[in-house]
Amino acid sequence: MDYDELKNLQERVAYFTKKYMPLFQYTHNSDQTPLFDDKNNTCRFCGKSSPKVTFKKKAHAISELIGNKEFVSRNECDVCNEQFGNSFEDNLSKYLGITRNLSQIHSKKGVPSYKSESGKSRVDFTNKGIVIQDIEGSNFIEMKENGMLIHSVRQSYSPLSVYKSFVKMALSVLPYEYMFYFWSTVKWLGEKSDATSYYDMKDYEWIIERFVPGPRPLSLTLHGFIRNNDVIEVPFYQFVLEFGNYIYQIAVPCKFKDYNLGKSKNKITIYPMPHELEFIKFQFGKIETNFKVMNNPNKIKGEKLDVFMGFENCEIYDGNGKKIDDILKEEGINLKERLKYKPINLNEI
Ligand SMILES: [Zn+2]
Secondary structure (H helix, E strand, O other), X not given: OEEOOOOOHHHHHHHHHHHEEEEEEEEOOXXXXXXXXXXXXXXXXXXXXXXXXXXXXXXXXXXXXXXXXXXEEOOOOHHHHHHHHHHHHHHHHHHHOHHHHHOOOOEOOEOOOEXXXXXXOEEEXXXXXXXXXXXXXXXXXXXXXXXXXXXXXXXXXXXXXXXXXXXXXXXHOXXXXXXXXXXXHHHHHHOOOOOOOOOOOHHHOEEEEEEOOOOOOEEEEEEEXXXXXXXXXXXXXXXXXXXXXXXXXXXXXXXXXXXXXXXXXXXXXXXXXXXXXXXXXXXXXXXEEEEEEOOOOOOEOXXXXXXXXXXXXXXXXXXXXXXXXXXXXXXXXXXXXXXXXXXXXXXXX
């Protein structure tokens, strides 16, 4: 697989409109909340039905880590839910790291706090906005003219497991009738990450990661695109997930439909989905795009993650021997309370 970020917006629009059909677009907290359901009580992953398997647990089609509460899958059995849930979630959480905090993603336990490795610096989203505690010489925060650069470190994570967590979400929201084409993808998802893969999905194992500046500009939204016909040499299914400050896009492995991919003389390329913010002059700046190879099954340790945070207003408190708890009290900051905050309404820009 290959990619090309240099395509301009018009070319990308043409690529998507000519080669793909939009299959779905769901936005969290909108009027129509989809339930990913089939009527015959059969697990979309293992194909087993009740009473062989049970469907007691609430299966989130999209990870709760990124703020999902509504997108629930009714046809994921408890065994599959357990099997896929733990490992993928854990790796995804470590990969997203501080970005969940800075994008104010409300997960099951509220907005997570971020603590640096040494435990001496931390970021909390509070009733007074974002509060960052840091000590001199820690190199955690680098102040810039109109913002600050936060130097964080990701906890150890496996890139392949992170990629799989996106694939799992893409399959959870795919209309059921398409699941038939993805049986080998499901088998591959269930493989132990340290084992040699029987299915070889290497060509697919990367993500397009886009950073959108601004205070939580993106509502949790999912897009699915299916190739218009089987003659076109592009991946069969592309999935895009946007939330907070990030847009993630993957080509979902589908050996059944993509058996021809990569065999022709022309390299297969995919491009970032044109986003509505690219069509306007967005006040917070441009979208940054990264292409990341995610095929490493091993844990990556100590990966740096720098995030720039612009601000209009920043107050710096010097400790001056005071206890942090006292400073927080004086300023009326409650680390456990959240600022009431409305995301940007794109229609008002
Ligand atoms: Zn199952």
